[in-house]
Amino acid sequence: MPQGKGIVSPGGCGNGVKCPTNPRGAGRHRRAGGTGNSWEGPTLPDDDLRTRLLEFDGVAVSILSEAQAVWRDREGFLDALVDLSFDPSGHLSDGATWILKAELEDGTELTPDRTEKLVSSLDSLTSWQSVLHICQMIERVSLSEPQAGRVIRWAQTHTGHKRPFVRAWSLHAIVVLGRAFPNYRQDAEAALAKGEADKAASVRARARRLRQ
Secondary structure, three states: OOOOOOOOOOOOOOOOOOOOOOOOOOOOOOOOOOOOOOOOOOOOOOOOHHHHHHOOOOOOOHHHHHHHHHHOOOOOHHHHHHHHHOOOOHHHHHHHHHHHHHHHHOOOOOOHHHHHHHHHOHHHOOOHHHHHHHHHHHHHOOOOHHHHHHHHHHHHOOOOOOOHHHHHHHHHHHHHHHHHOHHHHHHHHHHHHHHHOOOOHHHHHHHHHHHO
16 A cells, blocks of 8 residues: 555444544645644643643543634644554543544544654553544545554554454554455455454444444
């Protein structure tokens, strides 16, 4: 898959996962690289995104939608989101990955540098919600074949997670990427077979949909 062409999701989160809603409408697309390079930390020039994300209680996603609407056109926003997505505090990571997922669903493209940072930081995720968000968004990221392989290996470590949502969406990530890159098709088939035998109906349903 060439750089600049993400895999488009069939839409919807499924499995009962609440998807982010776009407060601005789905028609607006933003090209990669439009945020400049002056950002030097998780604090934006005008306000503190970190402080806003700390207000997120894990339930009221309206706080995240509002933060996205306020900060998305400010310089350094995407860099801050990527950094905060891998903050050691799972609380911050949950909110940042939720917003990053919403941005990608709205047509935003990550630059190669941001993509590499995301891929190289996956092992640092500590929260299951953040893992879930990354699995749900990764098909919208333009990946090189080596990067796809790293994502697949990371997702494979979550196919046995205790939460069915995480198992279902790690399966989804492996299969979508495995089909996009022929060298990883065997990984996709192995993940599908495991998903079809899963004890959770939601995981088996995800596997069936991916078989179609």
